[in-house]
Amino acid sequence: MCVLYTTDAWATTNVASTLFYGAKPSFVQTNAAVALGGSENTVTGTYIYQTLGQNFYNNFVVDFTGVPGVENNPNFSFRIVNAATGSDCVAFNGGSYNNSSGNWRYDNVVVGGTSGTPAPTIAYDPRASVDAPFTNTFPDDAVWRSKIAAVYVNGLVLTNTAYTTNTAGQMVFTPSKSTLLQSSGDKNIVIIAAGYGTAKYVQPLAAGMATKLAITSQPAAPSASGGTLTVNPSLIIADQYGNGTTNPYPSVTITATANNSSWVLGGDTVQPAVDGLVVFTNLTATSTSNLGSVSNFLTFAVTGYAPVTTTNSASFNIGAAPVPFTPGNLAVLQIDTMANNTTFSVIELKPSAKQAAPLNIVPISATGTNALRLSSAGSCGKMSLSDDGTLLCFGAFADNSAATPDETLNLNRAAAGLNYTNQLVIGLNYISTSLGGSQARSCATLDNINWFADDKGGLYYGSAASGTLANPNLNPFNNVVIRTFGGVPYVETQKTANGQVIPVVYALGLDVDTGLYDVTKANNLTTDPVASDFYMISSDGSTYDTLYILDGVSATQGIIKKYSLVSGAWAANGTFVNATGGDSLFAATNGNGGVYLYYTTGSSTSNSLVRVTDAAGYNQSISIVSSNVLYTATGGTYLKGITFVPQQIAYTSELTPPPFLSAATSATVSSPFSVTNTPDVAAWRSAITGITVNGSALPAAAYSINQVGKIVFDPSQSALLQTAGSKTIVISATGFSTNSIVQTISAGTAAKLAITTQPTGPVADGGALATQPVIVVQDQFGNVTTSTASITAAPVQSTWTLGGAVTKAAVSGTATFSGLTAFSTNAVIGANIVFTSSGLASVTSSPVFNIPAPIQSILGGVNLGGGKLAFTFTNAAGLNYSIIATNDISAPIATWPVIGTAVEGPAGIYRFTNSIAATNALQFYMLRQP
CATH class of the missing domain: 2.60.40.3960 (Velvet domain)
Structure with a gap:
């Protein structure tokens, strides 16, 4: 980088020559010398030149004192620019990168200077806090005090009610009058007075007295039982303005406990308060039931702090405990949060069906001896199987602290493996030489003892038994993925170094002098700067002769390139382009001469696992005949690497994924229906040995496998298909992993x-x-x-x-x-x-x-006059009767007019006082009411 300036509003551009960096004087270069084998500097003049890779360098100084045309010149300005382009843009070892510019980042740029009468020197108040006014002193200058026009605190104007200058030699600040003085820390105070130079000084401002306890980060559940919390809690002991403090409680600790016996809290459950902040970094949550538990929360007990003694966190649920992997399924690495310091998990998915939730979740602990974390950045999270298929391999950052802000700056790295029972092993520990800002990408092993670790800083080789290794670094290339195929390690890279031409995928060979796999075997493939993953398969069962390369071009474009090894050279067999990007790739033969390609989509908060089918075989142009989304990440998680789950027995042949099943859209119990399989694989259909429906074996007469692309089910042949509802249909076939589909069957024709x-x-x-x-x-x-x-x-x-x-x-x-x-x-x-x-x-x-029989008789009554009648009827106490009338007792009683309810009087006389038209055609009946 260099600093350019102008004194005439950029009509003329000059290079500042007075650069200074006391920590590394050798970083300051001039164009008089060629720098570290690179070409002459891109700009003329003095510049800062460093080749130590990504890092942070503080306190570069550019001094314009005495430079003509700078002082009091409104046309003066400066800018900081990247000076390195082309061959001057170098890798950490001094070799050239193939990008066209450097990558400098700048912050905390301070510009200073003086003019006018010198302002008084101001002394800060060493006892100042946000709770009370504080006083700064200075040799009194009454004119200066009267000329004060503005006071700035950390670059913002302080309201004039928050300070007074009425007393000689004193300036009194009142924090209660301004939020600029209510946060603790160093306050850069600048005082502007007309005719005077700027007065600048730093006032340390302490937090006030502790008054409250608050949870600043609520805990979040682990991905499954036994895992580390995906978000660890943090709390703050604060003063009245929210500044962390333990004043006047110097020794405060907080203990976290589980709210009940349905789960167990692990990790470091007791944490001290540091400047009022309490941060838990590695808590785990384990349900006492394998099925998980709900409504769990943490209770925080405070020791040594008076205002508050306990508080509770928000509640969360704990998922089911992981179980051993099922052969033939897929393992997908899941970033648990979209963060640069996250826990991660391995989720298990079916290879051939759309699914809403994983079959199994295995949390990788970020707590304890083998604590691992990951970053969502770049090429982190690639996965592969060990050469014998018994270990699921991945690279990670060796750090059990949730307090680490960015794992890519943690140089302690590990290559790890997971067996079929979910047991974790550390294959290799190493320290990256990339000097920060890099990635732990992938790993592989040929013998489950010696491991390769692929890091943005290069390739590392060794075993955990050798202890922490900073070397050997097999090569310094910008490698992305390493995997083994048939006993040979293969590497994918993105960029060249030292001017070398590096194939996008190359094999590693043994160096006869060192005994290490550090020989880069050349081939005819060219460098691919957007390569994100690759996978190889064998067309004949012995030679890995088909290569697929995934380019994650952008969030909206991914390209899968196909190559076949023909006469020792890779022949291009076309490309497949998607509109979703691409992160990781996995390939498996489909048992029918084609290949299933699995990839996770590109950058997104809800990326997916997709399966496409290349119907073409070895050395044939890629032909994608089907595409299906198998699973979409949920809850802020992110999907990365893919491969088969690990096997129990070494070198066991992998089960072939079956076709993708699609349920019939309008199946009923009244007629046959078809479940389609895409693409059709005749070998799979002929290998079917049985089908179950909701766990019960379906008779062979109830299904047919003779039609291309479908299995036909006949409900008339089995009671298992004769009830409406959702049916889980599981299909087993020799040599293939089981496949299942949920089929909804509706009721048939009304009968x-x-x-x-x-x-x-x-x-x-x-x-x-x-x-x-x-x-x-x-x-x-x-x-x-x-x-x-x-x-x-x-x-x-x-x-x-x-x-x-x-x-x-x-x-x-x-x-x-x-x-x-x-x-x-x-x-x-x-x-x-x-x-x-x-x-x-x-x-x-x-x-x-x-x-019941009607209680009825033709009633003879006493005429009360006016058409009113009274009837004599003997009745048991408490019963109720109605008088109804009809002239046709054959008519339904419901059609008889109800005249009213009789009221019992003395001596069993029922009086009915409604007027009744006198007619001999009507007969009157008394009916008991229910």
């Missing part, structure tokens, strides 16, 4: 009526049925349909009458009757109702019910 609520008789003759019937329309197997058929109820016997609304339309296959009544002139024993609907089999209620 018959059924009673779900049987009617019961009325309490009194003519009254409403005590229980009203509910009728459903069913298909041939008894499933309720969605029919809207009209259903009619009628008495089976001719001795009684059914009243009310006797016809009801079904709603979604169900008819609920209401208001049905039963009347007979005599008691009925064994009554029942038949329900009918056009085209459907009828149904008769059962058991039968009884209809």
Whole structure:
């Protein structure tokens, strides 16, 4: 970098020559010498030149004192620029990079100078705090005090009510008057007075007295039981303005405990307060049940702090405990949070079905001896299997602290493996030489003892038994991924170094002098600066002769390139372009001459795992015939590397993924339906050995595997397919991993009526049925349909009458009757109702019910005059009767007019005071009410 300046508003550009860097004087260069093998500097003049890779360098000084045209010149300005381009842009070892510019970042740029009468020298108040006014002193200058125009605190104007200058030699600040003085820390105070130079000094401002305790970061659940919290809690002991403080409580600790016995809290559960801040870094949460637990929270107990003694965190749930991996499934590395310092997990997914949740989640602990964390950045999180298939391999940062702001700056790295029972092993510890800002990308092993670690700083080789290794670094290239195929390590790289031409994918060979895999075997592939992953497969079972390279071009474009090894050279077989980007790649043969390609999509907060099928074989142009999203990341997680889950037995042949299954969209129990498989794999269909439905074996007669691209199911051949609802269908085939699909089967064609609520008789003759019937329309197997058929109820016997609304339309296959009544002139024993609907089999209620005899007689009464009657009737106490009248006792009683309720008087006389028209045609009856 260099500093350019102008004194004439950039009509002329000059290079500042008075650069100074006391910590590393050799960084200051001039164009008089060629720098470290590079070309002459890109600009003329003095510049700062460093080749130690990504790092932070503080306190560069540029001094313009005495430079003509700078002082009091409104046309003066300066800028900081990248000076390195082309061959001057170098790698950490001095070799050239192939990018076109350097990557400098600048902050905390301070510009200073003086003019006018010197301002007084101001002394800060060493006892100042935010709780009370504080005083700065100076040799008094009354004129200066009177000329003060503005006071700045950390670059912002302080309101004039927050300070006073009434006392000679003193300036009093009042924090309660301004938020600029209510935060603790160093305050850069600048005082502007007309005709005077700027007064600048630093006032340390202490926090006030502790008054409250607050949780500043709530805990978040681990990805599964036994894992480290994805977010560890932090708390603050604060003064009235929220500044962290333990004043006047010098020794404060906080202890975190689980709220109940359904889970166990692990890690460092006791933390001290440092300047009022309490940060937990490695807490774990383990459910006491393998199924997980809900409504968990932390209770924080405070020791040595008076205002608050306990407080509780927000609640969270703990997922199920991990189980051993199932052969044939996929392992996908999941970044648990989109952060540069995150826990991570390995999730298990089916290779051939869309799924909403992982089958299994294995949290990688960020707590304890082998604590590991990751970054969401760049090429972190690639995965592969060990050469014998028994270890799932990945690189990580060796750090158990959630307080680390950015793991890419943590140079302690590890190559790790996970076996089929979820046991973690550390294969290699090493210290990256990339000097910060880099990535732990991937790892591999040929023998499960010696490991390769791929880091942005190069390739490392060794074993955990050798201890922490800073060397050997096999090469300094910008490598992305390392994997082993057939006993040979292969590496993918993005950039050249030292001017070398490096293939995008190359094999490593043994150096006969060192015994290390540090020989880069050349091939005809060229460098690919956007390569993000690769995978190789064998077309003949012995030679890895087909290569797929994934380019993560952007968030909206990913390219998969196909190559075949022909006569010792890689022949291009075309490309496949997507619109989702690309992060990681995995490939597996499909048992039919084609290849399944699995990739995680590019940068996104909800990226996905996608499977596409290359129907073309070895040395044929790539031909993508299907594409399916298998899983989409949820809850702020992010998907990275992909491979098979680890095997229990070394060198076991991997199960071939089956085709992707799609459920039928309108399957019913009344007719055969098809589950399609994409693409069709005849070898898979012929290898099918059995199918289960909801865990029970389906008879072979109930399905057919003879049609291309589908399996046909026949519900008429098995009761397992004759009930409506969701059916989990699992298909097993020799040599293939099991495949499953959830198939929804609906009810069939309406065929018959059924009673779900049987009617019961009325309490009194003519009254409403005590229980009203509910009728459903069913298909041939008894499933309720969605029919809207009209259903009619009628008495089976001719001795009684059914009243009310006797016809009801079904709603979604169900008819609920209401208001049905039963009347007979005599008691009925064994009554029942038949329900009918056009085209459907009828149904008769059962058991039968009884209809009470009516309490009725032709009443003779006393004429009370005015058409009013009184009737004599002997009645048991507490019963209620109504008078009804009819001129046709054969009519349904429900149609008889009810005249009113008789009121019992003395001597059993019932008086009915309503006027009754005198007519001999009417007969009066008294009926007991229910």
